Amino acid sequence: MKLKDLLLLIQKLEPWLAGLFFAYFLGIALPPQAVSIANLISYPILAFLILVSGCWKKILFAMTRDIPLLLLHVMALVSVFWSMAPEVTGDETKAFIRAGVFGVYIAVRFGLGGEMRLLAKVLGIAAVLSLIAGVAFPTYGIQTDGEFIGAWKGIFGFKNLFAAQMTSAILLLTLLGLQRSRWRWLIWSVCAIAVALLLLSRGRTALAALLITMYLFPLYSILKQDYRLRVASTAIVLAVSLGVALSIFLNLQFIVVDVLGKNLEFNGRLPIWNMVLEKGLEHFWLGHGYSGFWTSGAAYPILTQTWAVNSFRAGVRFNAHNGFLELFLQLGIVGLTLYLISLCTLFFRAFYLLLRLKTVELFWVFQSLILAACINSADSFSVASAGGEWSIFVSFAIAIALQYRRLKIDDRLGSPSSDFDQNAALSPNPYPQRS
Template sequence: MNIYTLLSDLLKLEKAFAVFGVIAFSQVLIIESRYVASEGVGGGIGGGYSPLYPLIVLIQYGVIATSLLLMALRPKSVFRALWRDPFIWALAFTAIISFAWSDFPSLSMKRGISTLQTAMFGLYLASRYSLKEQLQIVAWGMGIISVFTVLFTGAFPGSGIEQGVHAGAWRGPLVHKNLLARLMAMGTIPTLLVALDAPPKHRRTLWLVFGVTIGLAFLTTSKTGLLIALALVALTPLFKALRWSDGIMIPFLILIVFVTTSGVTWLVENWEGFLFGLGKEPTLSGRTYLWEASIEKIRQRPWLGYGYQAFWQVSGGAEYVWTAVRYQPAHSHNGFINLTLDLGLLGSFFFAMSLVTIYIRGVSWLRVTQSSAALWPLLYASFLILYNQTESTIIEHNNLFWLLHVAVTLSIGYVRRLTPQEKAEREYWEQYKQQISQPAIPGGNAPTGEGA
């Protein structure tokens, strides 16, 4: 075994670790649907608790620990990625120190620290892999998750398909159909972008995986999940058009897609309330009552909120909201409201600035590279904006969406056009990385220094 074979094997092993990390934080390995009954069905196998949960949490901590070890071997690249977006770290540290004003200080501190730990895997991805490589890793992870979901549901239809309130809807190994819909809506982005740039011999397989993610989003019967998945597909050529258009037409079309998707999302989630409102009632039913009650509580503690993940606890601030809406939701069904309840306007400001940073740098990045991977930051930020209008997917501990947000944010810095010499050097090292990642040829050599 020569040095190039060894390097190739190590690189493949490390990339397999990264793919496994994506799967571990997706929550599918907990197989919660096997042990928790569907909504509206009493009881449930195993008393409503997955015995795999402690094991998966231990695996997640193992992934984080391994990430820290690998980052210690590459301190320069880690520090470069670390400082690309101070707002993301300000948001994470606000979650930790919120114990100081939280109604449940030990809970806020524990989950805040866990949130920072989860961000470490995102930092590892950003410091170790290019956007193109990250996209391939996430696409591989989503492909495995999608196939696993199909196989699991086929093997255990009583668990993988909802009973009760949402009878017939797929939830796969997750506890609720909306969680699977959210995962598949996000999964359409990396599988689509990787398929667009794939070599012909792999293209058919990748398009098939993309089709499976769309199909699973449809089978969840979540109109919001399917709508947002299709909206992200529609945004892909519009964002790509920003490369050759400096006018206002393309941004205007993008804005139309955002507004239309937002309006239709709100409508499908509040359809009964909308029809009820046409009868001249003073207010709509559905989530609007929940949002109004939540905003009323925000007014009482607007700047710092109630502490990270402290509001929706029993005997917490949510008691007022539960009384107003006459049921007990676990969150406000709006990520922006939920974040403000947890961390106040300060936390919301940090998150908003992080999104603005992604869009500004993302457009610049898009215009200096022709790879479809350059679309990933803009599309992921769009996913967060669209989905958080009816669900909460911003900052969560042990959560795939939070770590991907960290990875995307820290992967793009300020962009300038490369000089011819810098471009030649980058092409040389890309060629070198590709060669050592291929099976070694006896007597083969590293790339020559020509053009470096």
């Protein structure tokens, strides 16, 4: 085989390999032996993808576009020196760095448009396979033990993760279904499957987060309107939003208890959050080390005096069920501050670019950030994790930072066609030819 043919083959395989990476990182349930093999080969495969794509220099440059995010990864790596469980920290920081590097690779290689299409395919296939798993292999696709017997988990590890992924799928497929005429019937069919699976998962937190995010859809139409009409529409939306917020506040007990099926302690989360906060304050500045709390003796009181004892007895690692508290536990106020700076910067840049360019990719980023923030108020698998959710966040941060920088440069140069160029740059050819 000639070198040119080999490079062409690799180029065609690249999106498939990236899709498999995403599928694995998003939490698909695999046998322990398969997980060990996948972990072992994932590092050389990622290195191979970066090298054959010829974009390693761009990746190194892109890593410096969000300094707080870069420092957060460095801090996790060096936290082995003060970790309560240094062996675990040393092992799991490798996976955390891998997830971050993969996110940078996705941002540089695919862009927001390419990532949007890639994730739509991955999550769409996951939804279809989850439906098949629940119908044909119920012992695999439906929870058979614990408090939530009968709740669907599809091809994922547990029901809350499954619900979160189906929520992301619904959001993404809805945006694509509204924008595209080609394959629209297929997109809406898979979206309907994802909605049904979300309901079957009994993931009420994810469902509430989806409804909140869907409420933002009129914002995209408002942004495309004439200035005066936009101001009037925004005023109406704000007035309605304040009314909805007031209604929620006045009926909080009914919504939490009767609609979401939780008690006012959020199914026992509130006592755990209080205990977690107390433990976090003991190591206020730097935390207990990355993944160093729940695997150490410091977690014993929480694991034995709350409903976390069920996970403890089953040998399953517990978590704070709040992404922000979990990060505070691991890397202290310094790590949490670095993350919040990166998150707020990303929100500002994404909204600024959305006002300027009004592209569906930017609106997807904006909605996804709000969705993740809502879900992270009750779960911990997205903030500074070693999974696909973290790769997505990093890819957003880097892609938006690069685009924001490019737009500012064009503004300084006075480029008359900058808006058109930005739209093109946000949705590059996902498999560009190498020079």
